[in-house]
């Protein structure tokens with residue numbers, strides 16, 4: 452069990468914790484703390500969990516390993532392996548909330564040819580990653596592929612809002628939805644959060660420790676104002692299956708992704724727009740997802756048939772990215788922690804990040820080596836404002 456980590460240093464466990472943010476990062480943190488017997492208050496400004504980036508109808512477990520052996524590569528590799536075990540515990544494969552259908556990363560452009568080619572020169576456990584040509588790729592996914600690439604047999608998709616709900620269905624977690632957190636105050640024994648409810652009523656709450664997991668909105672708190680967090684809008688498209696597209700039975704990724712149909716619908720993702728926090732669904736973004744699909748898989752594009760994007764459903768939300776594509780995870784001040792900046796792969800990184808927090812907070816063995824913990828550590832990544840000259 453992931454929560455039965457070996458005790459490294461015996462720290463007195465906090466009795467109470469507050470977690471701000473009911474997305475996958477906050478729900479994972481709340482779950483990890485509750486598993487240690489800590490009473491957790493989970494605060495979110497929305498009326499339901501997973502209202503932000505974690506609210507897509509489906510997300511993929513996408514481990515894009517770097518070609519070099521740097522700390523980002525090591526982190527993504529560890530996060531993927533951790534996520535598979537973690538999900539087996541909290542959201543076992545059932546074909547509705549999670550599928551382990553396999554995932555293909557296509558060598559569909561010069562960057563991917565180079566990256567996947569370099570990865571293929573190393574030895575990988577076949578259950579982790581295999582390298583396939585276009586013919587093998589076509590057989591694996593059920594639709595003709597023009598390119599070969601990297602095949603992840605354990606890859607697949609999850610329904611993030613169901614994952615969030617599962618993580619916090621614990622009697623030790625109290626959900627405070629419709630509670631906007633506005634300021635954080637250090638007290639002699641821990642932290643106090645002050646805010647307003649959706650009805651405009653002021654509220655305040657205290658706990659021994661506070662974990663901030665509210666993505667880019669964290670920058671509104673004084674204690675986080677200097678962290679480099681970037682907002683990146685993204686939109687997915689939900690497309691009706693056709694008799695031809697029904698044959699797709701694995702996730703296909705190029706410079707975008709397409710998931711096999713569930714309830715007669717595929718999910719196509721996703722666009723990227725920096726410093727744009729609008730969540731309106733745009734036809735231009737649907738067209739972009741479709742154009743990407745045509746480039747990485749013309750046959751899948753054709754299988755979906757001619758459709759007017761005006762008729763498509765979709766969802767737009769805002770990712771929070773941190774420099775170097777590594778989230779900020781760990782201590783910010785005494786009793787104050789965060790798990791922020793999960794970027795494009797929160798489904799992969801939220802679980803291991805929760806265990807990193809738990810290790811730091813409770814003195815347990817960390818799930819990552821020290822060099823990676825240092826890279827994740829918020830205090831190593833803070834950007835101090837430049838003095839004006």
Ligand SMILES: Cc1cc2nc3c(=O)[nH]c(=O)nc-3n(C[C@H](O)[C@H](O)[C@H](O)COP(=O)(O)OP(=O)(O)OC[C@H]3O[C@@H](n4cnc5c(N)ncnc54)[C@H](O)[C@@H]3O)c2cc1C
Pocket residue numbers: 471472473474475476477494495496497500501502503504505506507509510511512513630631632633664665666668669684685686687720721722766767768769770771790791792793794795796797798799
């Ligand atoms: C279009 C798109 C497609 C994506 N596809 C994938 C994918 O296929 N696979 C993958 O792994 N990742 C994917 N991602 C990224 C993934 O969704 C994110 O990394 C992940 O959801 C981040 O989770 P989070 O909990 O950090 O943030 P969020 O889910 O955004 O949660 C933050 C929460 O904080 C709350 N909050 C904010 N401010 C306050 C406040 N002041 N007080 C109280 N509550 C507050 C919000 O209401 C929100 O619920 C995608 C993202 C987008 C946008």
